Amino acid sequence: MGEAMILFDNVTKVYGRDTVALERVDLEIEAGEFVFLVGASGSGKSTIMRLILKEVEPTAGSISVNGTKLASIPRRRVPHHRRNIGCVFQDFKLLPNKTAAENVAYAMEVTGQRRRSIRIKVPQILSLVGLAEKSEKYPHELSGGQQQRVSIARAFVSQPPILIADEPTGNLDPDTSMDIMQLLDRIHRIGTTVVVATHDRDMVNALQKRVVALEDGRVVRDKVKGAYADEV
Amino acid sequence: MGEAMILFDNVTKVYGRDTVALERVDLEIEAGEFVFLVGASGSGKSTIMRLILKEVEPTAGSISVNGTKLASIPRRRVPHHRRNIGCVFQDFKLLPNKTAAENVAYAMEVTGQRRRSIRIKVPQILSLVGLAEKSEKYPHELSGGQQQRVSIARAFVSQPPILIADEPTGNLDPDTSMDIMQLLDRIHRIGTTVVVATHDRDMVNALQKRVVALEDGRVVRDKVKGAYADEV
Amino acid sequence: MRFNLGFSLREALKNMRLNPLMSITSVVTTFICLLVLGVGLLVSAHVEGVVSAVRQDVSVEAFFLQDASQEEMDRVRETVEGYPEVSEVTYVSGEEAVERFRQTFSERPDIVSDLGDDFLPASLQIQLEDPGAADDVARRLEGERSVVENIDYPQRTIERLDAVTSYVIWGLHGATALFLVASVLLISNTIRLSIFARRQEIEVMKLVGASDGFVRTPFLFEGLAQGLVGGGLAAAAVLWLNSLFVEWSGTALPFVPISVTAVNSLFVLGVLLLAGASIGVLGSFLSMRRFLKI
Amino acid sequence: MRFNLGFSLREALKNMRLNPLMSITSVVTTFICLLVLGVGLLVSAHVEGVVSAVRQDVSVEAFFLQDASQEEMDRVRETVEGYPEVSEVTYVSGEEAVERFRQTFSERPDIVSDLGDDFLPASLQIQLEDPGAADDVARRLEGERSVVENIDYPQRTIERLDAVTSYVIWGLHGATALFLVASVLLISNTIRLSIFARRQEIEVMKLVGASDGFVRTPFLFEGLAQGLVGGGLAAAAVLWLNSLFVEWSGTALPFVPISVTAVNSLFVLGVLLLAGASIGVLGSFLSMRRFLKI
Numbered sequence A, B: 001m002g003e004a005m006i007l008f009d010n011v012t013k014v015y016g017r018d019t020v021a022l023e024r025v026d027l028e029i030e031a032g033e034f035v036f037l038v039g040a041s042g043s044g045k046s047t048i049m050r051l052i053l054k055e056v057e058p059t060a061g062s063i064s065v066n067g068t069k070l071a072s073i074p075r076r077r078v079p080h081h082r083r084n085i086g087c088v089f090q091d092f093k094l095l096p097n098k099t100a101a102e103n104v105a106y107a108m109e110v111t112g113q114r115r116r117s118i119r120i121k122v123p124q125i126l127s128l129v130g131l132a133e134k135s136e137k138y139p140h141e142l143s144g145g146q147q148q149r150v151s152i153a154r155a156f157v158s159q160p161p162i163l164i165a166d167e168p169t170g171n172l173d174p175d176t177s178m179d180i181m182q183l184l185d186r187i188h189r190i191g192t193t194v195v196v197a198t199h200d201r202d203m204v205n206a207l208q209k210r211v212v213a214l215e216d217g218r219v220v221r222d223k224v225k226g227a228y229a230d231e232v
Numbered sequence C, D: 001m002r003f004n005l006g007f008s009l010r011e012a013l014k015n016m017r018l019n020p021l022m023s024i025t026s027v028v029t030t031f032i033c034l035l036v037l038g039v040g041l042l043v044s045a046h047v048e049g050v051v052s053a054v055r056q057d058v059s060v061e062a063f064f065l066q067d068a069s070q071e072e073m074d075r076v077r078e079t080v081e082g083y084p085e086v087s088e089v090t091y092v093s094g095e096e097a098v099e100r101f102r103q104t105f106s107e108r109p110d111i112v113s114d115l116g117d118d119f120l121p122a123s124l125q126i127q128l129e130d131p132g133a134a135d136d137v138a139r140r141l142e143g144e145r146s147v148v149e150n151i152d153y154p155q156r157t158i159e160r161l162d163a164v165t166s167y168v169i170w171g172l173h174g175a176t177a178l179f180l181v182a183s184v185l186l187i188s189n190t191i192r193l194s195i196f197a198r199r200q201e202i203e204v205m206k207l208v209g210a211s212d213g214f215v216r217t218p219f220l221f222e223g224l225a226q227g228l229v230g231g232g233l234a235a236a237a238v239l240w241l242n243s244l245f246v247e248w249s250g251t252a253l254p255f256v257p258i259s260v261t262a263v264n265s266l267f268v269l270g271v272l273l274l275a276g277a278s279i280g281v282l283g284s285f286l287s288m289r290r291f292l293k294i
């Protein structure tokens, strides 16, 4: 059994004064694991993603990523932490003033990679998600699913050790969704730790991976080879 | 057979110089019909929605809604046209400075409805989509699925004769999705013309409604009682 | 759709509360621009006041013939006092004139001692409403040739003063106009940016069926409120600065004719409030246009 | 991560191209503010120039005893020329003085005809570097009592002139400082709004792993470029206005001592460019801080 890549220790997250998004969550994800996060709308999936990214701080409990306690990372070092994590955001979060290719390239530029390797890799990854023809389009010129795929391409272009994807197929048709899921599976097989929050029942059932189910901010089910809705 | 509520006559839409989003689309949707629009990502579903709303103009061909040619509506009258159409946007399009309740209320305010009737109806509709507790939250305080449900609530709060929903369940879990689809079905049964663009195979297969399939901007299938992917 | 004033007002208030940064920025910009404009008005008014006081110091001197009788001189004096261009007439007798000459040259007894007591004629010192009229007054006095021997006025000084003061006043008006234009541009730039930051909101409002007016009115109220607050604060600051200045100048520059009445408080208040309000409303209106086209 | 200057520059250029409205707004705001500031500097410089020219017109007159010999008078003249406060000394002989008197009273032949040719003494007209030194010079001249009979200078005029000019110059400096503060506030307001409009972009950049510096540098370059363009245009406009004004005043106000050299072109250019650039960079830097905290 590998070491813990992502470790939630009794984590509670309260937004504002009284919105409890997560309550005493214990979660251990090992290096190289593939985990589906499922749960009803508002059950806290995105909050887990945000906590891993250190976009928000937990109200109680502690989170470690790759052996480092997030609370101990100084503000200055947060970008380094984030560069180890590729993230597909539920609302895409593309840069509106950059084309699809530039958006993907940006994730490589922040890590200071060579322009030459950027110029080679970006088109490769865009054609992998089926957007070779759209690389020079700005986000507002792309359909919802196309924007989502740009966000996916950006998340794994620098091959980070951790990939977290929040609803990565919400705007994609079943065929494209299956392609994306197989892509995630391939990325997982080369050693990446993958966490996917999803509502896609077919996908979860087909891939037979570990499934963590949330309900009102609590982990209610955690099965190594789970389906979307096992009987508990 | 009813009269045509929405009529696309040989409509072509080209974005920019060379992005053909729709090509010679003929489509007739009768008053009181329920139509699913399906198709791969980028096949032109959202473009059809935008054309119906008169958010964009067709490059060629003509569109009529409720017997009126859209090209003949003067700029001043466009708001009146839009008030006949409830629209669930793929990217929600909530007003960031308004709470969930205010966002829903805004759609009634634009039609000049009484404050009293607004105060009665908005909470009703919010609890119908399961957001009674979130009515005083701002969009950035809501989860993806909750924002989507606010957008849905806003679309039908004024009971417009036409309801168009672009991927209304993309961020919702299967159970909530089914609730929403049943809601759409109920709205359809009271006489509303409903057009839903979706990737949700289960939904389409379960409801057994008319299915219009797009492929690269062309209508490739149009079945009165269709499934998500019939053999053509 | 009936027009809903209450709704627009409530919306405007809510937005200002939710976007304090933008509201404060607009108010501050309006305040600064109008403060500078107001200080410009102030300086203009005071300089004009001083300049016109200086201009009134210019006088025409009419010297009487040595043999003119007192009655004749009194008659001429009354005639001259009747001229519309004339504000004040002072009679200076021959003895007074010699006395003044002696005083002027008091440090030069060598000059004064040689002179008799009546070598200077009596004269009229004529103060004018407007130094430009000196020529006219002189020409009219020509008619009194039987009594008046010689007319003297500092033609060159008057011309220079006229030129300089009219240029100064033109310059001040020009500067004020420039400030006004600059203020309009600066304030509307700010408004344009703050509406640009909210263009997507405007788009969404239009897409859910709001008419242009329905979308626009709350923004106009916001612009109005911000303009009025900025303009009001600027007017208050300007009037306060003015009272400070007048008070200070009374003790520090007693010989410069500065008066509170040079500045009309209501005028300043009115101009600044009006400028703030109209730029706020108009700027919002114009900035919104392009985003309403959807 | 190595610092990537080329990347930041390219990003800045791309953004300005894609958001022309915001760039133009920033440039226009900077231009207007610095134009007003520059015109203020201009007016300041010219007024100071005129004022100091007027101050130099103040002179001390030393009258010689009637029986002073030419050698003695020459010696005194050389001594006075050696005083450090003195800028120029002119000798006026008795005959010249009478001639001038006659000219002054040329319209009053009745006065002039009675006087001899030598009733006025020779004198020295002493021009001072600084009218405030008149008292000192007069006191030194007391030492020449054997030759100099009488010392005359317009003490009251000097005092007033001193008071007024020092207040005017203080006022001008104050106004310039005020404009500078107003410009800083107005320009940074604009920058704040334009960065506010892009706060979500900044957030996204931070979330995909960009460091503060990596996000910030392109914005700073944008601020720098906009500030330099705005400041440069303002400096060009100011210098152009100055040359127009100097040319115009040469013909329209020949008696007012206005000179091109009153304004140092390089100074104006430097001040405006520096002001534009530093406000642009610093404003961007400060405005971004709150949005980087994610």
Ligand SMILES: Nc1ncnc2c1ncn2[C@@H]1O[C@H](COP(=O)(O)OP(=O)(O)OP(=O)(O)O)[C@@H](O)[C@H]1O
Pocket: A015, A016, A019, A020, A021, A039, A040, A041, A042, A043, A044, A045, A046, A047, A048, A090, B134, B140, B141, B142, B143, B144, B145, B146, B171, B172, B173
């Ligand atoms: N910034 C916030 N302020 C207040 N409440 C918030 C905030 N973000 C999320 N919440 C609340 O926290 C709860 C969990 O939200 P979260 O986004 O984690 O849900 P989710 O599982 O991702 O849902 P979905 O499937 O709809 O995206 C929700 O009830 C939501 O309303």
Ligand SMILES: Nc1ncnc2c1ncn2[C@@H]1O[C@H](COP(=O)(O)OP(=O)(O)OP(=O)(O)O)[C@@H](O)[C@H]1O
Pocket: A134, A140, A141, A142, A143, A144, A145, A146, A171, A172, A173, B015, B016, B019, B020, B021, B039, B040, B041, B042, B043, B044, B045, B046, B047, B048, B090
């Ligand atoms: N504003 C635009 N400018 C240029 N191209 C556009 C624009 N909007 C859409 N397109 C292109 O038009 C095509 C159809 O887009 P549309 O949004 O209608 O697709 P869709 O069927 O809604 O896809 P999805 O399921 O991914 O939302 C796509 O190829 C898209 O890239």
Ligand SMILES: [Mg+2]
Pocket: A045, A046, A047, A090, A166, B143, B144, B145
């Ligand atoms: Mg979520």
Ligand SMILES: [Mg+2]
Pocket: A143, A144, A145, B045, B046, B047, B090, B166
């Ligand atoms: Mg779409």
